[in-house]
Amino acid sequence: xxxxxxxxxxxxxxxxxxxxxxxxxxxxxxxxxxxxxxxxxxxxxxxxxxxxxxxxxxxxxxxxxxxxxxxxxxxxxxxxxxxxxxxxxxxxxxxxxxxxxxxxxxxxxxxxxxxxxxxxxxxxxxxxxxxxxxxxxxxxxxxxxxxxxxxxxxxxxxxxxxxxxxxxxxxxxxxxxxxxxxxxxxxxxxxxxxxxxxxxxxxxxxxxxxxxxxxxxxxxxxxxxxxxxxxxxxxxxxxxxxxxxxxxxxxxxxxxxxxxxxxxxxxxxxxxxxxxxxxxxxxxxxxxxxxxxxxxxxxxxxxxxxxxxxxxxxxxxxxxxxxxxxxxxxxxxxxxxxxxxxxxxxxxxxxxxxxxxxxxxxxxxxxxx
Amino acid sequence: xxxxxxxxxxxxxxxxxxxxxxxxxxxxxxxxxxxxxxxxxxxxxxxxxxxxxxxxxxxxxxxxxxxxxxxxxxx
Numbered sequence: 235x236x237x238x239x240x241x242x243x244x245x246x247x248x249x250x251x252x253x254x255x256x257x258x259x260x261x262x263x264x265x266x267x268x269x270x271x272x273x274x275x276x277x278x279x280x281x282x283x284x285x286x287x288x289x290x291x292x293x294x295x296x297x298x299x300x301x302x303x304x305x306x307x308x309x310x311x312x313x314x315x316x317x318x319x320x321x322x323x324x325x326x327x328x329x330x331x332x333x334x335x336x337x338x339x340x341x342x343x344x345x346x347x348x349x350x351x352x353x354x355x356x357x358x359x360x361x362x363x364x365x366x367x368x369x370x371x372x373x374x375x376x377x378x379x380x381x382x383x384x385x386x387x388x389x390x391x392x393x394x395x396x397x398x399x400x401x402x403x404x405x406x407x408x409x410x411x412x413x414x415x416x417x418x419x420x421x422x423x424x425x426x427x428x429x430x431x432x433x434x435x436x437x438x439x440x441x442x443x444x445x446x447x448x449x450x451x452x453x454x455x456x457x458x459x460x461x462x463x464x465x466x467x468x469x470x471x472x473x474x475x476x477x478x479x480x481x482x483x484x485x486x487x488x489x490x491x492x493x494x495x496x497x498x499x500x501x502x503x504x505x506x507x508x509x510x511x512x513x514x515x516x517x518x519x520x521x522x523x524x525x526x527x528x529x530x531x532x533x534x535x536x537x538x539x540x541x542x543x544x545x546x547x548x549x550x551x552x553x554x555x556x557x558x559x560x561x562x563x564x565x566x567x568x569x570x571x572x573x574x575x576x577x578x579x580x581x582x583x584x585x586x587x588x589x590x591x592x593x594x595x596x597x598x599x600x601x602x603x
Numbered sequence: 604x605x606x607x608x609x610x611x612x613x614x615x616x617x618x619x620x621x622x623x624x625x626x627x628x629x630x631x632x633x634x635x636x637x638x639x640x641x642x643x644x645x646x647x648x649x650x651x652x653x654x655x656x657x658x659x660x661x662x663x664x665x666x667x668x669x670x671x672x673x674x675x676x677x678x
Contacts, residue, residue, distance in 0.1 A: 267678050269678050270677070270678060271678045272678070356678075357678050358678050359676060359677055359678035360676055361674070361676050364676065381678065382674070382675035382676060382677060382678060383675055383677040383678065384612045384613065384675035384676075384677055385612075387611060387612060387675065388675070389672075389674075389675050408649055408656070408674070409647055409649065409674045411647065412647070412674075413646070413647040413673065413674055414645060414646075414647075424613075426677055431677075431678065457656070459611065459672065461611070468651075468654060468670065469654065470649075470651045470654050470655065470656050470670065470672075471654060471655040471656060472656055473655070473656055473657070473658055475658065477658045529616070544616070546613065546616050546617060546642045547642055548642075549641045549642060549644060550640075550641045550642055
C-alpha cells in the first residue's frame with residue numbers, strides 16, 4: 235500500500251499501524267445530527283481518514299448553536315448545517331468521500347440510509363429520533379455509537395456489537411420505553427455546558443474508530459457516564475435480557491409503519507396557545523392565575539403577579555392552582571405547552587387552561603421591540 | 604438495609620445528588636422515594652447496584668451503592 239503522510243502518526247501507533255489505517259479507509263460511518271455531538275465527531279472521523287462519511291441533518295445554523303457547535307461560524311447563521319459542515323470537512327480532508335443528506339431521519343428513509351454504512355453515530359437531540367435510530371439499527375444489526383448530554387453530564391454506549399460472550403444490547407435495554415415529555419427537557423430548555431458535547435462527541439468518534447480498526451475494548455454492553463462538575467465517571471454493565479415492558483417493532487415492515495412521535499408522547503392533548511397580545515389583555519384578570527413553570531432560579535424575573543411552579547413540581551402543587559383560568563408561561567413556550575398537556579389530564583373541566591405561545595421571549599419582543 | 608444513593612440528570616432537581624436511604628430492595632426504594640416526592644411518579648430511570656444495571660426487583664446488601672439515572676436527550 236502507498237503510504238500517506240497525512241496519517242503518519244497512525245502508521246506509527248502500535249496496535250493501529252498501516253493495517254489499521256487501511257481498515258479505516260475502507261470503512262464508512264453515518265452521523266445523524268450535526269449539533270454539539272455531531273460537529274466534533276465529524277471533525278475527528280474526517281481527519282482520521284474514514285473512507286466514506288454520511289451526514290444527516292435538516293436544521294439551519296442558529297446563533298445559540300455557536301457556543302458548542304464548533305464547525306460553524308457567525309457568518310454562516312441561517313445556512314444548512316449539513317452543507318456548511320460538508321464544505322468545511324472537504325477542506326480538512328479532500329481524500330475521503332462525504333455524502334450530504336439534508337433531511338429528517340424518518341421511518342420511511344432510515345433503512346435505506348443506514349444500510350450502506352458500517353457504523354452509525356447517534357448525535358441526535360430528541361427521544362423520538364433516538365428510539366427510531368436504536369430500533370432501526372437493532373433490526374439491521376448495525377453497530378450504533380450512542381451519545382447523549384444533559385447540562386453537565388454525558389452518556390456514551392456502543393449498541394448492537396457483540397462482546398466476547400456473543401452478547402449484544404440496545405438502547406431499549408437501558409430505557410425500554412421513552413420518558414414522558416416532562417421528564418427530559420432538551421438543551422434549549424435547560425442549557426448545556428458548551429464543552430460537554432465536545433467531550434462526548436469526541437468519545438463517540440473514538441469508539442467508532444476502535445470498532446472499525448479493531449483496537450482496544452469498545453463500550454459494548456456498558457453505559458459510560460461522565461459528570462463534568464465533579465469529574466465523576468462510571469461504567470455501568472448493561473444486562474443482556476430485554477425488560478418485558480419494552481415495546482418496539484420487531485420487523486423492518488413493522489418499523490416502517492411505527493409512529494415514533496406517538497410512541498414518545500409528542501402528540502399530546504391540545505392546549506390552547508395565546509399570543510403575547512392576548513396575554514396583555516387578560517393577565518391582570520382576577521380569574522387568571524399565571525403559572526411560571528421555569529425553575530426558580532431562571533431569569534428574567536416576571537414583573538407581574540404569578541406563582542412559580544417548575545414543571546417537575548406540578549404534580550406536587552395542584553392545590554396551589556385553584557383559579558378559573560390557568561395561564562402557563564416559560565421562556566420559549568415549549569415547557570409551558572408540555573406542562574399544559576400534563577395538567578390537562580390532571581385538572582377537571584371547571585378550569586380553563588392555556589399557555590403563552592413563544593413564551594416570555596415573545597412577550598418581551600412585543601413590549602419593547 | 605442502608606444504601607448509598609447517587610442521582611443523575613433531571614433527578615437531581617428532585618433528589619439530592621448523593622444521600623443514604625433505608626430500604627430492603629429496589630422496588631421498595633422507588634416506592635419510598637416516590638411517596639416522599641410525587642414528582643418522581645411515572646418517571647423513567649434506570650437503577651444500577653454497584654455499577655451493574657438491574658431490571659428486576661433486587662435485594663440490597665449492606666453498603667450497596669445505588670445509581671438512579673434517567674435518559675438524556677440532548678445532543
